[in-house]
Amino acid sequence: MTAARIVFIGGGNMARSLVGGLIADAYPADAIHVTDPDKQRLSQLGADFGVHVGDDNIAAAKQADAIVLAVKPQMLRQVAEALAPCVQARKPLVISIAAGVRESDLSRWLGAGVPVVRTMPNTPALVQTGATALYANRHVSDDQRDLAESLLRAAGLTQWLDDEQLMDAVTAISGSGPAYFFLLIEMLEQAGEKLGLPAETARLLTLQTALGAAKMALESEEDAAVLRQRVTSPGGTTERAISTLEQGDIRTLIDDAVRAAAQRAAELGKILGEQ
């Protein structure tokens, strides 16, 4: 069976992660096309992954079985409206990865009856450890649903949502989530260095610990709170650290941060939908 032809509109950070995930999963490079206005970015993508590249969205979309809209949310309306005649003529699957932008608005810009899957992936897709939530509109066929899922599954875990409104929470947890963990990694590395560890030692110990904690939590039947308690010996070192974090009200801080991200996703959806 020939591979579905996928066109990425926008070749930035997230498209690079998804294309990288597909190529690592042995998806044929010949069936992938990326468009972007930046020639240097395009030639880098072509050199790194062997995919087709170009700056003509419409010409590329005319060949597509699936179009992945990977531009900034603020650009999406302009891009979608320009693609509308071509999409109306052929009704390929359109996959959006934009934060906040609602399926109803995207469908309005693309025109009636277009199969749209709204998704929220994350950048670890590049190393096939991404997490993506998907929501399909009623025009998506079973085959197109399978196609969307298989494209995103090449980049890691996939979860379908029945309720599109949950996409803002997903955006705040797993879409933005890698940045929270990267921040923690940065801070632990710096703290280790302040305590006298060589930079490379602090880096390696921090990263292996992050990987080990995530792997252990994934593979364990216990929840994270129990695993944490097992590290925390009474009267020991971890207890002192956790108590310092609790005194700084880390739980409220994380709760507020995630809530702020979800609110921003909702706000983006509202602002862009009203334009």
Ligand SMILES: NC(=O)C1=CN([C@@H]2O[C@H](COP(=O)(O)OP(=O)(O)OC[C@H]3O[C@@H](n4cnc5c(N)ncnc54)[C@H](OP(=O)(O)O)[C@@H]3O)[C@@H](O)[C@H]2O)C=CC1
């Ligand atoms: N980064 C992340 O972790 C995640 C991002 N997302 C979503 O993914 C989308 C892309 O984000 P991200 O990759 O970070 O953003 P980037 O800015 O890195 O990528 C967007 C790319 O689209 C290009 N572009 C702009 N206009 C057009 C156009 N008319 N046609 C084709 N390409 C165009 C931009 O070029 P130029 O810079 O020259 O304008 C840029 O290279 C966003 O909607 C975001 O919400 C979703 C999940 C996670």
Ligand SMILES: O=C(O)[C@@H]1CCC=N1
């Ligand atoms: O920060 C953002 O808006 C995008 C969406 C999720 C991750 N990055």
